[in-house]
Amino acid sequence: MFTQLGVIGCGLMGGSFALALKRAGLVKRVIGYSKSPSTTERAKKLGVIDVAAESALLAVSGSDIVLIAVPVAASEATFKAIRHLVEPGVLFMDVGSTKRDVVDAARRVLKERVGAFVPAHPIAGKEVAGIQNADASLYTGRQVILTPLPQTTAELIQKATDVWSAIGSHVLKMTPENHDAAFAAVSHLPHMLAFAYFSSVVKQPAGKDFLSLAGPGFRDFTRIAASDPTVWRDILMSNREEVLKQSQRFRHALDALEHVVRSGNVEALEDLIRKASDARAGWQMNAPKSSR
Amino acid sequence: MFTQLGVIGCGLMGGSFALALKRAGLVKRVIGYSKSPSTTERAKKLGVIDVAAESALLAVSGSDIVLIAVPVAASEATFKAIRHLVEPGVLFMDVGSTKRDVVDAARRVLKERVGAFVPAHPIAGKEVAGIQNADASLYTGRQVILTPLPQTTAELIQKATDVWSAIGSHVLKMTPENHDAAFAAVSHLPHMLAFAYFSSVVKQPAGKDFLSLAGPGFRDFTRIAASDPTVWRDILMSNREEVLKQSQRFRHALDALEHVVRSGNVEALEDLIRKASDARAGWQMNAPKSSR
Numbered sequence: 001m002f003t004q005l006g007v008i009g010c011g012l013m014g015g016s017f018a019l020a021l022k023r024a025g026l027v028k029r030v031i032g033y034s035k036s037p038s039t040t041e042r043a044k045k046l047g048v049i050d051v052a053a054e055s056a057l058l059a060v061s062g063s064d065i066v067l068i069a070v071p072v073a074a075s076e077a078t079f080k081a082i083r084h085l086v087e088p089g090v091l092f093m094d095v096g097s098t099k100r101d102v103v104d105a106a107r108r109v110l111k112e113r114v115g116a117f118v119p120a121h122p123i124a125g126k127e128v129a130g131i132q133n134a135d136a137s138l139y140t141g142r143q144v145i146l147t148p149l150p151q152t153t154a155e156l157i158q159k160a161t162d163v164w165s166a167i168g169s170h171v172l173k174m175t176p177e178n179h180d181a182a183f184a185a186v187s188h189l190p191h192m193l194a195f196a197y198f199s200s201v202v203k204q205p206a207g208k209d210f211l212s213l214a215g216p217g218f219r220d221f222t223r224i225a226a227s228d229p230t231v232w233r234d235i236l237m238s239n240r241e242e243v244l245k246q247s248q249r250f251r252h253a254l255d256a257l258e259h260v261v262r263s264g265n266v267e268a269l270e271d272l273i274r275k276a277s278d279a280r281a282g283w284q285m286n287a288p289k290s291s292r
Numbered sequence: 293m294f295t296q297l298g299v300i301g302c303g304l305m306g307g308s309f310a311l312a313l314k315r316a317g318l319v320k321r322v323i324g325y326s327k328s329p330s331t332t333e334r335a336k337k338l339g340v341i342d343v344a345a346e347s348a349l350l351a352v353s354g355s356d357i358v359l360i361a362v363p364v365a366a367s368e369a370t371f372k373a374i375r376h377l378v379e380p381g382v383l384f385m386d387v388g389s390t391k392r393d394v395v396d397a398a399r400r401v402l403k404e405r406v407g408a409f410v411p412a413h414p415i416a417g418k419e420v421a422g423i424q425n426a427d428a429s430l431y432t433g434r435q436v437i438l439t440p441l442p443q444t445t446a447e448l449i450q451k452a453t454d455v456w457s458a459i460g461s462h463v464l465k466m467t468p469e470n471h472d473a474a475f476a477a478v479s480h481l482p483h484m485l486a487f488a489y490f491s492s493v494v495k496q497p498a499g500k501d502f503l504s505l506a507g508p509g510f511r512d513f514t515r516i517a518a519s520d521p522t523v524w525r526d527i528l529m530s531n532r533e534e535v536l537k538q539s540q541r542f543r544h545a546l547d548a549l550e551h552v553v554r555s556g557n558v559e560a561l562e563d564l565i566r567k568a569s570d571a572r573a574g575w576q577m578n579a580p581k582s583s584r
Contacts, residue, residue, distance in 0.1 A: 123507035127573075143505065172505075185493050186506035190513045192549055193489060195568040200538070200545035201477050202571045211575055213435065213464075214478035215415035217519075219577050220512040221482045226573045227509075229566040233558060236565075240553045246492070247550060253492035257484055258539060261532045266525060273528075274521040276487040279494045281419075281518045283503055285511050 001026045001163070006063035008056045008078055010034040010043035012126060013095045014069030015134025018048050020167040023136045033059035043131045056081040065091045065163065072096040073234040076105035086113045091159050093120040097183060097231075099147045099176035101238040107149070115151040118160040120144055121179065122169060123187075127226040140168035143286060147176040170286065184242030189250060191232055192243060194225035293318045293455070298355035300348045300370055302326040302335035304418060305387045306361030307426025310340050312459040315428045325351035335423045348373040357383045357455065364388040365526040368397035378405045383451050385412040389475060389523075391439045391468035393530040399441070407443040410452040412436055413471065414461060415479075419518040432460035435578060439468040462578065476534030481542060483524055484535060486517035 005027045007014040014032070021027040032049030033056050034040040040052045053059035060066050060082045068078050075096060079086075086092060096102045099119050106117045124142040126133055144164045148157050161171045174182075201207050236243055260268040297319045299306040306324070313319040324341030325348050326332045332344040345351035352358050352374045360370050367388060371378075378384060388394045391411050398409045416434040418425055436456045440449050453463045466474075493499050528535055552560040 123505065125507075125509065142507065145505070182498070182502045182505050185496070185499075185502045186510050190489065190510055192553075193485060193546070194513060195565050196545040196549050197482065197485060197542055198568040198572050199548075199564065200541040202568070203545070204477070204541060206474070207477075210474045210477045213415065213437070213474050214575075214577065215417075215434065216577065217417065217516045218478050218482055220515045221486060222572055222575075223512045224509045225568050227569060229562050229569050232565050232569075233562040236549075236553050237556065237558055237561060240556075244550060244554065247546070249492040249496065250489055253495070254485070254488040254539070256491075257488050257528075258536060261484075261528050262536065264529070264532075266529055269529060270521050270525040272491065273487050273524050276490040276494070276517050277519060277521050277524075280490050280514055283506075283514075285506065285508065 002065045003028050004063040005030045006059040006066040007032040008059050009069035010039050010131050012129050012133050015048045015131045016138035017067050019134055019136035024167050031059050048134050060085040068094040071230050071234045072098050072238050075102045079109035086116050088116050091156050092117045097235045098239045099179045103176045115153045118156050119147045129228040142169050144169040144171050145179055146173045147179050180239050181242050184239055184246045188243045189246040191224050198222050198225040294357045295320050296355040297322045298351040298358040299324040300351050301361035302331050302423050304421050304425050307340045307423045308430035309359050311426055311428035316459050323351050340426050352377040360386040363522050363526045364390050364530050367394045371401035378402055378408050380408050383448050384409045389527045390531045391471045395468045407445045410448050411439045421520040434461050436461040436463050438465045439471050472531050473534050476531055476538045480535045481538040483516050490514050490517040
């Protein structure tokens with residue numbers, strides 16, 4: 001399907017995409033670039049990429065598909081580095097967890113060439129980062145959101161859909177604005193809450209003793225608190241308006257729970273818990289939904 | 293080891309204890325009682341108990357080990373129902389997630405007989421309740437906290453330690469006060485946060501659409517939001533002072549994160565996230581610790 005995949009940012013996401021395309025036989029050769037030469041070298045040693053590029057631009061040269069898998073705040077600099085080789089016919093995608101900022105950067109930098117860029121967000125990840133954790137199955141069974149611009153070439157949207165589908169992902173399309181509002185609610189805020197919660201436990205005088213007693217509920221609730229600081233710094237910062245809105249909603253719900261607990265209103269407390277509990281029990285990840 | 297186990301409250305916790313003791317060959321016969329006769333009947337049909345008792349008192353009669361596995365708010369009524377058969381030589385335990393209230397109720401009701409009661413909290417559970425989910429392995433590899441009173445018979449503390457150890461649990465001892473402070477931090481508050489967070493998502497106009505996009509991070513973060521409403525109503529209510537203290541600490545940590553996000557202080561945000569992330573990455577459930 002493709003001759004050469006260029007991966008800019010040889011980390012968990014970029015490396016997993018390369019492995020998935022190789023396993024599916026969708027690409028002949030993978031060329032990779034990372035800011036740190038030792039990372040690029042390691043990616044080559046691990047067989048995730050075949051050729052190490054010395055610049056982002058060289059990773060694009062000769063590629064017919066390019067994945068930009070850098071922290072979202074590095075998107076603009078990456079677009080600048082590669083813009084002279086961005087042309088129609090080559091599929092450019094990213095994997096950023098926020099989309100408005102990436103789309104804005106693409107518009108600013110790529111200008112009339114922006115049609116070659118198909119913004120993408122695969123809903124997949126691990127709490128361990130880095131090329132050494134790359135996994136050909138990371139995207140299997142996961143949703144991938146595309147947020148194309150009005151200028152995005154229809155043919156490239158189709159190609160993007162095909163390549164993600166071919167590695168087992170379910171593709172959805174929405175606007176960057178709707179994407180960022182939704183993921184502030186179901187991903188960005190939970191990360192912020194998990195970071196805040198873990199900090200609050202660790203910082204107390206008896207925190208270490210407390211942690212030695214924690215069980216499986218705690219383990220699962222805090223798993224995302226171990227997420228990559230650079231990645232999440234950028235996500236929370238770039239989507240801060242929506243994240244703060246969601247945090248406000250959360251605080252209202254916490255206020256309500258605290259209020260009934262403090263006032264000793266047993267029935268009201270049970271009612272609030274039951275609504276949340278029933279709703280969560282009825283939720284399923286990737287619930288089938290009508291296509292759009 | 294024991295002739296007859298009496299289980300009061302044939303739910304997930306009580307049923308799992310019965311199955312574990314049977315599997316380990318630690319008990320000849322299990323007699324069970326639940327407030328709802330249909331539950332007791334189901335426990336018998338499932339082979340979790342051998343004999344259905346018509347009252348809590350009858351479940352104690354002839355038993356040399358008794359597990360009280362009712363929602364914590366029902367502890368006092370249960371002690372009242374059985375007090376005439378509480379005597380030294382019989383091991384009485386509960387499984388409540390809060391200990392000060394249960395210990396207080398035991399003192400009030402059992403008076404000079406309170407020495408037969410060994411308060412216990414196994415750090416185990418599932419987000420699905422009920423006898424049909426009882427599991428002989430629920431307590432394997434889990435910690436069990438005993439919070440004995442000054443009056444608790446040393447011989448019964450030893451018996452309690454032996455029986456939990458025999459089914460694969462690790463036994464720790466602490467005061468009821470330390471127990472409740474620790475579990476407010478690592479268990480009760482996370483449940484309250486998960487209930488609040490799930491409510492806040494569900495209640496928004498686009499909540500359903502948002503939920504269809506949620507991924508594995510969300511799934512794990514919200515797993516405990518599906519927990520049993522009756523059980524958690526009682527836990528949050530009975531340990532409310534400690535829970536509200538912990539919630540206050542959490543709010544301070546969330547304030548700090550929101551502040552740096554709002555003010556655009558990228559370095560400070562990364563620093564806060566990194567501290568939480570490193571601490572969580574270094575945490576392990578049931579990390580080996582010096583015995584006490």
